[in-house]
Amino acid sequence: MNKFKFLLLFFFLQVGLAFSSQAQKQFKVLLVTTTKGWHHESLHAGVLALQQMGVRNNFDVVLWEDPNGFTDKYLEQFKAVIFLNTTGDIFDETQQKVLERFIQGGKGFVGIHSASDTEYEWPWYTKLVGRMFHIHPTIQTAKTKILDAKFPGLQGFADDRLWTEEWYEFGPEKTTGLNYILSVDETTYNPKVDWGRVKGEGMGKVHPVAWYHNYDGGRAFYTALGHLPTNFSEPAFLNHLYAGIFWAATGKK
Template sequence: MRAVRLFILFVFIQITISTTATAQKQFKALIVTTTRGWHHESLHAGVLALQDLARKNFFDAVLWEDPNGFTDKYVAQFQVIIFLNTTGDIFDSAQQKVMERYIQSGKGYVGIHSASDTEYDWDWYNKLVGRMFHIHPAIQTAALNIVDTTFPGLQGFANNKLWTDEWYEFGPEKITELHYILAVNESTYNPKADWGARGKGEGMGKFHPIAWYHNFDGGRAFYTALGHMPTDFSDPAFLNHLYAGIFWAATGRK
């Protein structure tokens, strides 16, 4: 009798494992890491962190590796495309149209850190991101402020949390109705930057946003300027913030 019970238990466990393994994931994300300029040291840590987030939160994360494979047919399988520390002009004109049609079909985009230092000459992409990188001072520690307490994943940034990063100064809004969720307090660090012939930065003043989201052209876009440091991608506060943005961009739920 005991042997029969053990056999039944074994069969139940096997069925459970099989069902879990074949169950449909929540959504599927494509990770784009192409750089045509500065290559961030945090890229490798970022890819590993996104893949770990996928395992923990039951979604698929696929690294885009085929330069010629960015087609309508290929991207149709994904619910969100993540630009992880991309830089420069990474898409040709045909790929740009693929990305535009993808968002227009109701899908999502997530930009991490230097995704705002990407495709300056592509006006549609500028609007997708919302604001573009201008300059940054030296890496420093500063205090963060939560702007929108209704957006999830921000618990780790409460009470003016100190954070060390590369504080991007952004140009003007490229589109209206950006919903800001995190800002950095410029009074807690020195925002001035001087890049010689490339220009100077004086900071953004009283309100310096670093993360936001918005609906755009039929789809959704989330951006966070955090993510310069490799250690960011092992910090629970940042990972919660990042997953909340990915989940919203992929599903429209928050």
């Protein structure tokens, strides 16, 4: 075999391997980080952690960067959309309808932390998330409680795990059928807070911080954890997050 033929064969082998590797990915998710309000310091750490998670678990994470690119055609390639610490009114009416059709087509949604502080005026979205952010006290350390040990990825929160977080207090359920999997023990921190225009007294004996549910033909997973940049280097949180992403993208628990 002459040198030219060898190089040509080598080139096609590399191209073939590249396409094979791409074809073997489990799934692809779209990562949305748009903020129209508070910008979390953990956003950068979260993006990097999710990209690395994709490498470790053989799925693609695509960062949404084109404001005009949120279309039905573009979303065909994805199995789930992730809202990472989004805030405020981030989608126009056309984009809202695109996400609605995406979920109605059997796809998934993952909301992280302030995804519940997003799109309050979009009733369909508030039902997708399940509950919306109301208020939070100062960042504190508290004990977590596993509510549903059958849902994967919660092992790191067993035995009253101490966790430092901006503990969200939520408003009422926006829909039925929420499956709560993780909570915070309000007896281990001070949930009371007064912002003047709004106050918080806590949520009582069961204060959920993560849940999932089937909604409008698709699936939605939400976790309130993820305020601090250091959360995204904690194996316990990353396992919890991947379990939610995997379920939202595949329907498998």
